[in-house]
Every structure is written in structure tokens, then in C-alpha cells.
Amino acid sequence: MPFSRMKFVPVLRQGWILGSRDYKLIGIGSILGPLWPTITLAIRVILIGYVFAIVLNTRQDDYLPWLATGWASWLMISSSINNGAMAFDNSKRLMLSIPIILESFVVRVVTKQLLIFLQNLVVVLVVMLVYKVPVTFALLLVVPGLLISGVFLTGLGMILGPLVSKRKDFGQLISSLMSAMFFVLPIVWQPDSIKTEGANLIIGLNPLYHYLQIIRLPLMSEVPTVLNYSLAVLGAIVAVGVGALVMAKVRDKLVYWV
Template identity: 30%
Template sequence: MIAARPDEAVPSDSQTLKAAWRDLVRGFGQHELWLQLGWQDIKQRYRRSTLGPLWITIATGVMAFALGMLYSVLFRIPVAEFLPHVTVGLIMWSFISGAIKDGAEIFIENEGLIKQLPSALSVHVYRLVWRQLLFLAHNMVIWVILMAVFPRNLGWHALLVIPAMGLLVVNGVWVAMFFGIVATRYRDVAPLLEALVQLLFYVTPIVWTTQTLTDQGGQISERAKLAMLNPLYHYLEVFRAPLIGAPVHAYNWWVVIGCTVGGLVISLFAMKKWRFRVSYWV
């Protein structure tokens, strides 16, 4: 038997990719805990409120209507075409921005539970994603009303929203986990992400479309191609297009799948290196 030299670092079992993946699996298995905690977050937020979670729907609906009417006039796009684009974009953006901004604070806000509750670290991430899904479900009521006012022949392509939602959930998990760990270690990251998310809102086609950037001849301009370099554009497209009857291009799916796999790998490496230190950083 050969003994390890003093200058050779022996990796701990908690600092392996297998341990990081085991944390995600174990946390998912504790679904009763994070489902209950996520639902409790909604109840706590709207405690003593008459309308309760309906305020989520009302606020999003008013914002979508105001921006849709305004920019449809500015861009000279028919309201029936532009309002669903803006509405679904805002609904999806609330999920994306929530995963980023709330994810940066997820471990800091749950300091007490992390130190006292013997559970997987990923439980708090699943709790956040579940809460965002509840918000999304409330906001989808607006889409139902919109389809009743501006009916469209969606067809079977609308079912593509199911795999799109699955990909977005996986992305929500790795985004919250990665930024949660980094922002717990470096507290300046959270306000930086707040400003970055605000900037991304304006450079992502939510209240505008890539069609407004096309040339007069209908050809895709350099500006439109530049906008397509934004990964969030593709995330919105795979979810929004099936719900408004627009085609989804294959490259949109490939970009989203590639970013999902890459982000999950990065998150696993971050968990491998720093997961066991989170309880000391909070």
C-alpha cells in the first residue's frame, strides 16, 4: 500500500461531480418539502390580501396591455398580432428574471433552514423554481383570455410548449444553483445581476420583434442577426412561438439545448467545488 505524500491533496467525497449530482437527485426526491415550502411562499406573500395571487395576473396583464398597445402603434403592427407576442414574452420573462434575480438570493434568504435543516442544498433551488412555476401558471390565464379575444389556429404545434417548458425548468434549476452559490460567496453579484437583467429586458425581443429590424426588401438585416446572438431570444421563441401560432425554427431548439447542457455542466462543477461551503458563507 502506497501512502499519499503530504503535498498531495486527497479529494473529499463531497468534492466530486458524483456528489454534486447526488445532491440534485436527493433534493428532487424531497419533493414534499420543497412543494410545501414553495406554496407557503405564495400564501405568505399575499397574506391578508383579498385577491391574493390574482394580483400577479392583474399586474402582468396591465403591463402587457399597456406595452402592447403602445408599441403596436409605434411599430405600426396590428394589435391582434403584436399583443400576444408581448404578452407571452412578458409571462416568460417573469420566469426567467425570477430564476436569475431570486436565485442570487436563494441561499442567503434561507440561511436558517440551511444551517438547521438536514436536507440537500438543491431543495431550496427546487423551491424557487416551483414558486416561479406557480407564478407562471397564474399568468397563463392572461394567454387564455387573449386567445379568446384574438383566436388563432394553433394546431398540434402548440404541444411543443411542453418540451420547451421542460427545458426552461431545467435551466431555472442550474441558473438558480449557479448564481446562488456565486452570489453567496461574492455579495456584489446580486445587485450586478439586478442591473444586468434590466439591461437584458431591453435587448431581448419582448416589446419588439426581429421583424422590425428586417430590411425594406424583407431580408434579415445585420441588426436582426445581432439580436439573434442573444441566447434569451431563442429561449423565448421555443416557448412563445407555439402559443401564438408562429413557426419555431430548428436552430432555436439547438441553441436552447446547447445552453441547457452547458449550463448544467457549469453548475455541477460549481457545486463540486463550493457546495459544501455555502453553509459557512451564508
């Protein structure tokens, strides 16, 4: 199915149905169910935030909002990439039994992670209230930030999903890279602590940094830079374009690879 003929509405509808169903199944059998990802985030932010604020010699009222917003944003981004790469391998039964547009399986992953992110905003809200972070209209910018990031993550899943289905080792490689990125990106540390221009250049050249910023900064009532938005939009366009070409090429072969 060429990119120009892709059925966007059915893809979004099918992806939403599957993704929301996956979200409801989180922690099935436990008392708290889907609340566990948020509880886990809260525990990590409190414990690591307290310890790292001491280790990094920074004030908790500055550090914990930075950590909470960054960690919540990164969980959505990294989980979408990791699970998007496995989107087709993890959907083999559905691919073989139900006529679903293949791109829906990638939208399914992004939908689930977006719902978890919205739930995790409870942790961010509590931290903001405790440390009295001011709320401005910049908070509304989180909406375009999520939309741009969602488009990028969907396009990336359309690229990585077929790649991992055919070459399973790439799944492990992607998972390792995402684990490393948690420490490379300014999530548990702040860019202000870096004094060299070379280090800031490395951060700026990391495309994931800009997606992190266009979600995190509005949550802190700050406005991302024009560079953040420009590179994020460019990356989303490229990812979707390349992803559409990849899917058009492998669509008939993909079911035999999973």
C-alpha cells in the first residue's frame, strides 16, 4: 500500500483500539493494575531524586521537578522505541488471524505508551505542587510536543519494526542503546552542570534530546527553543517518509519474518 493511499483513519482507529486494550491489561490480576507504572515512577523519582540531589549538590526544589518531568517523558519515548521495534514480532497471532493494517501495530505501541504517560503526569503534578513550580500558558505546548513526538515514534517504529523482524539481533542492540541513552541524555543530570561547549554540542546533535525537550520543558512551564521544534518536526517528517517507504517495500514479506 503506497504512502499516498495509506488509510490514516483506519490505522489510527485500529491502533487506538489495540493500544487502549493493552493499557487496560497492564498488571492484570493485581489489585492496582495499570497504576503500577505510575507507582514505580513515583518511587524512583522520590528515592533517586533525594539521593542525586545530595550527590550532585543541587537544591531539591530545582532537581526533583527536572527529574520527574524528564523521567516521565523519557519513559514514553524509550518504551515506544523499544516496543515499536518489536511491534510486529509481538503481534504475530493478530497478523495471521485478523485483517489489520500493519501500521496499526506501531500505532498500538505509541497509543499504549501515551496513555501510560498521561497517567504518569499525576507524579509530575504532585512534584510541581510540592515544590510550588509556577504554572504558565507554556504548559499548553505539551500538546504539540506529544503530537510531534508521536508522529516521529510511529515513523521510527515503521522503520525499526521490519528491521527487527528480519534481523532479530537488532532488537537487542536497540534495547542496549536505549538503556545507555538514559544516562547520556540530561534526565538525571542537568545541562547547566556541563561547562564545556563540546559536551553541549554532543547533546544538541542527539535527535532524541529535542523530543525530550519539547515534552519536558512545557511541563515545567518553559518554552522549548525554535531549534528544538525545528529539528523535532524535521525528524518526524523524515521518519514517517522513510517508514512509509519501508512498509511499502516489505508489506507482503513481513508476515513471513515474524
